[in-house]
Amino acid sequence: MSAFVGKYADELIKTAKYIATPGKGILAADESTGTIGKRFSSINVENIESNRQALRELLFTSPGALPCLSGVILFEETLYQKTSDGKPFVEFLQENGVIPGIKVDKGVVDLAGTNGETTTQGLDSLGARCQEYYKAGARFAKWRAVLKIGATEPSELSIQENAKGLARYAIICQENGLVPIVEPEVLTDGSHDIKKCAAVTETVLSAVYKALNDHHVLLEGTLLKPNMVTPGSDSAKVAPEVIAEYTVIALRRTVPPAVPGIVFLSGGQSEEEATQNLNAMNKLELLKPWTLTFSFGRALQQSTLKAWGGKKENVAKAQATFLVRCKANSDATLGKYVAGASGDSAASESLFVKGYSY
Amino acid sequence: MASFTSKYADELIANAAYIGTPGKGILAADESTGTIGKRLSSINVENVESNRRALRELLFTTPGALPCLSGVILFEETLYQKSSNGTPFVDILKEGGVLPGIKVDKGTVELPGTNGETTTQGLDGLGERCKKYYDAGARFAKWRAVLKIGQNEPSELAIHENAYGLARYAAICQENGLVPIVEPEILVDGSHDIQKCAEVTERVLAACYKALSDHHVMLEGTLLKPNMVTPGSESGKVAPEVVAEYTVRALQRTVPAAVPAVVFLSGGQSEEEATRNLNAMNRLKTKKPWSLSFSFGRALQQSTLKTWGGKEENVKKAQEAFLVRCKANSEATLGAYKGDAQLGEGAAESLHVKDYKY
Numbered sequence: 001m002s003a004f005v006g007k008y009a010d011e012l013i014k015t016a017k018y019i020a021t022p023g024k025g026i027l028a029a030d031e032s033t034g035t036i037g038k039r040f041s042s043i044n045v046e047n048i049e050s051n052r053q054a055l056r057e058l059l060f061t062s063p064g065a066l067p068c069l070s071g072v073i074l075f076e077e078t079l080y081q082k083t084s085d086g087k088p089f090v091e092f093l094q095e096n097g098v099i100p101g102i103k104v105d106k107g108v109v110d111l112a113g114t115n116g117e118t119t120t121q122g123l124d125s126l127g128a129r130c131q132e133y134y135k136a137g138a139r140f141a142k143w144r145a146v147l148k149i150g151a152t153e154p155s156e157l158s159i160q161e162n163a164k165g166l167a168r169y170a171i172i173c174q175e176n177g178l179v180p181i182v183e184p185e186v187l188t189d190g191s192h193d194i195k196k197c198a199a200v201t202e203t204v205l206s207a208v209y210k211a212l213n214d215h216h217v218l219l220e221g222t223l224l225k226p227n228m229v230t231p232g233s234d235s236a237k238v239a240p241e242v243i244a245e246y247t248v249i250a251l252r253r254t255v256p257p258a259v260p261g262i263v264f265l266s267g268g269q270s271e272e273e274a275t276q277n278l279n280a281m282n283k284l285e286l287l288k289p290w291t292l293t294f295s296f297g298r299a300l301q302q303s304t305l306k307a308w309g310g311k312k313e314n315v316a317k318a319q320a321t322f323l324v325r326c327k328a329n330s331d332a333t334l335g336k337y338v339a340g341a342s343g344d345s346a347a348s349e350s351l352f353v354k355g356y357s358y
Numbered sequence: 359m360a361s362f363t364s365k366y367a368d369e370l371i372a373n374a375a376y377i378g379t380p381g382k383g384i385l386a387a388d389e390s391t392g393t394i395g396k397r398l399s400s401i402n403v404e405n406v407e408s409n410r411r412a413l414r415e416l417l418f419t420t421p422g423a424l425p426c427l428s429g430v431i432l433f434e435e436t437l438y439q440k441s442s443n444g445t446p447f448v449d450i451l452k453e454g455g456v457l458p459g460i461k462v463d464k465g466t467v468e469l470p471g472t473n474g475e476t477t478t479q480g481l482d483g484l485g486e487r488c489k490k491y492y493d494a495g496a497r498f499a500k501w502r503a504v505l506k507i508g509q510n511e512p513s514e515l516a517i518h519e520n521a522y523g524l525a526r527y528a529a530i531c532q533e534n535g536l537v538p539i540v541e542p543e544i545l546v547d548g549s550h551d552i553q554k555c556a557e558v559t560e561r562v563l564a565a566c567y568k569a570l571s572d573h574h575v576m577l578e579g580t581l582l583k584p585n586m587v588t589p590g591s592e593s594g595k596v597a598p599e600v601v602a603e604y605t606v607r608a609l610q611r612t613v614p615a616a617v618p619a620v621v622f623l624s625g626g627q628s629e630e631e632a633t634r635n636l637n638a639m640n641r642l643k644t645k646k647p648w649s650l651s652f653s654f655g656r657a658l659q660q661s662t663l664k665t666w667g668g669k670e671e672n673v674k675k676a677q678e679a680f681l682v683r684c685k686a687n688s689e690a691t692l693g694a695y696k697g698d699a700q701l702g703e704g705a706a707e708s709l710h711v712k713d714y715k716y
Contacts, residue, residue, distance in 0.1 A: 002556060002557035002558075002560040002561060002608075002611070003560070003611065202361075202571065203571065206567070206568055206571035206572075207568070209564070209567075209568075210564055210565070210567075210568040213560065213561065213564035213611075213612070214564075219611050249616070252614060252615040252616040252647075253361070253571075253577050253578075253614050253616040254571070254614055255614065255615075256610060256611050256612055256613065256614060257609075257610045257613075257615055257645045257646075257647050258607070258610040258611040258645075287615060287647050288615070289615050289645045289647040
């Protein structure tokens with residue numbers, strides 16, 4: 001058969017479509033214990049379970065925020081945590097129309113013989129893990145593949161390995177009722193121009209969709225989480241309209257219309273940059289057969305984290321800050337964002353970290 | 359780079375978009391001398407140059423027909439022929455707002471070790487030939503790859519060879535100013551069901567678009583000429599709405615939005631069938647970021663040929679029959695065909711010839 005139509009097919013299609021609802025997007029709150037530790041240390045907060053629980057409760061219970069979201073990606077620990085009055089996070093999200101998702105990859109490892117290129121692990125027993133996550137309430141999953149641009153990168157090996165890994169992950173998810181978010185991130189690191197990023201992004205996406213087809217993945221029950229097409233981190237910035245044009249053209253050339261939604265990663269962009277770029281894409285007058293929305297981690301949480309600083313007395317202020325970013329990005333999915341709506345200086349701060357690894 | 363930028367890029371994009379104009383489509387009049395011989399002998403007409411010229415003049419000068427067409431595919435001989443008053447056919451077409459196209463492949467040859475599968479030849483000196491054709495007024499080209507469905511067919515070899523042959527042809531055309539029509543025809547021969555045809559079509563199209571990406575073809579300056587998704591010739595027929603659903607879904611899963619138009623081949627379908635199926639596709643309420651039109655040979659000319667019979671005194675009546683099919687298909691591209699076309703002689707007759715060779 002071409003696309004695998006298992007017992008979850010209808011549900012997968014419905015879930016993917018819902019996540020792609022215009023006006024909504026995804027909060028990526030799936031930082032591993034190690035990664036959230038780095039965030040915490042930047043605001044002098046101890047990396048213990050109660051603090052990790054407190055941060056996520058702050059985010060999920062922000063008044064007015066959940067209507068801006070269709071999904072939240074969680075780390076395994078968080079999937080089983082509760083609010084301070086004992087309600088499982090998963091239930092709280094579901095009751096508020098937000099679908100819980102789960103990060104399922106196990107990080108990257110080097111590909112021997114390459115110049116620091118990687119592949120992603122996590123396929124072993126993935127089916128059984130997906131079943132457990134489904135039982136716990138998750139309805140979508142995420143797997144991050146990473147590629148980089150260099151003189152001879154990404155190599156054919158790296159592209160093939162990462163594309164195939166994503167395809168294998170995707171079909172296993174679909175067998176077990178989880179909508180796979182396919183994330184082939186091309187890192188911004190480098191001094192290349194936007195055209196180079198566009199060329200690499202198109203080559204990578206083309207390989208990804210060939211692999212998904214080879215593995216019989218049902219595209220209507222998937223989402224794509226790509227990088228935006230931008231100049232390299234060491235190159236001069238360009239206007240949001242330019243990023244929008246290159247990005248949408250790259251997607252039009254590679255992403256089949258059957259995919260219901262594209263949920264961009266923010267990479268090292270500041271909160272404000274990411275929102276403006278997403279907004280510009282949605283204003284662009286070019287035919288787009290998928291919705292364009294967000295799946296932001298740092299670009300939704302950065303100023304919120306700073307406002308919180310780990311202190312109970314700052315929770316309300318931090319939640320107000322979080323709501324501002326949620327609304328801004330919700331507007332951006334409709335092409336309605338007006339820049340400068342939030343005056344917070346933290347929102348304009350670049351979140352770029354060279355060689356970023358989760 | 360991803361797609362290479364030909365000096366003809368803007369022209370290619372404009373011409374491809376023009377061919378996809380709603381309400382218009384392509385007349386495939388590129389039968390080789392051998393093939394047109396078979397048609398002519400079926401109506402007892404001698405296969406000499408003057409008769410071949412007379413037939414094409416009949417078609418191109420049919421009052422009211424050219425407005426229904428955006429392009430005509432020609433065989434090399436016809437590219438250099440003139441009407442009886444000395445006007446080059448190419449000029450008649452251009453003046454009528456119709457782009458001349460040219461068949462550039464040199465037929466199929468068998469792939470040894472397969473069960474009668476083939477690849478298409480014609481790459482040698484293709485660049486020079488394209489330049490010549492461009493100078494003669496051609497603005498698009500056509501190359502037919504052929505695959506079949508069987509127990510073990512199409513094989514991975516056949517899919518790969520044909521996809522990469524199409525990609526190489528497409529890149530060479532774009533270098534030389536011709537919009538390549540990419541035609542990966544999956545023959546209707548067989549007793550398989552529509553699901554099987556859908557599965558094979560999706561696999562083949564995915565391979566084609568991967569190959570086109572590998573060869574840096576600019577999708578905005580190409581067209582696709584696929585088979586409709588139907589049951590095999592030895593299976594029961596299904597309603598046009600079913601053909602439409604399976605066909606459009608196959609395209610949604612494989613054809614990037616950057617491709618401006620899909621111009622279907624008619625295969626062995628009768629004139630009426632082909633029109634009804636195209637109409638049903640254009641009425642379908644689903645995502646279709648490319649226009650859906652026709653590139654019909656037999657399904658536009660069959661009843662016209664019969665009415666003409668090679669006789670001068672029948673030309674007017676034959677032209678009326680041709681106009682009926684042109685208008686019907688023009689309406690079908692708008693989903694406006696009411697099925698009330700005056701059926702010419704043989705309009706409902708199947709044109710299926712087992713294992714058809716051009």
